[in-house]
Amino acid sequence: MAHHDASSAECLVFAFKDGVLSKLGHDLKLRVGRFSMDVADDASSVSATFDLASLEVVCARVNGADAPGALSRGDLTKIHANLYKDVLEVKKHPEARFTSSRVTRDGEAYRVEGALRLHGTERPLSATLRPEGDRLVAEVELHQPDFGIEPFRAPLGVLKVKPSVTVRVAAPKP
DSSP states (O other): OEEEETTTOEEEEEEOEESTTGGGSOEEEEEEOSEEEEEOTTSOOEEEEEEGGGEEEEEEEETTEEETTOSOHHHHHHHHHIIIIIISOTTTOOEEEEEEEEEEEETTEEEEEEEEEETTEEEEEEEEEEEETTEEEEEEEEEGGGGTOOOOBOGGGSSEEOSEEEEEEEEEOO
């Protein structure tokens, strides 16, 4: 069984601003700093656990590109507090878990089907892992309310995060 963690693989989350004052906000790129992913030697199964307390802001994004330095230390502190306490409720729901139920190969790509448990709710999830250089990469869209997560919104909803986030996982090819 191949084992991966943040030293050999990567899990990024992209959140997108919304609302009438969205020009004042930032799209965000976040990274899960601690996770464990196991892939069967024959690639027939995948399981992963993500430590949500290790989720950190990498940078703001502007027009789909990284914008390092666009967030002040105060911005980072507010985002961190809102994310951990109000949005993900990390003390109550400290991790997310994915377990595959089926993996099929199509050339160099893999189709993975399974279940994701996040914020106390389990939902079906499927993704296609495509080769990018020496890695397999999957991008999935998660609709936060499907998992009982209320996306961030400022008072009166003038600035908020869109309900769907994009999760990108990259790991070495088997």
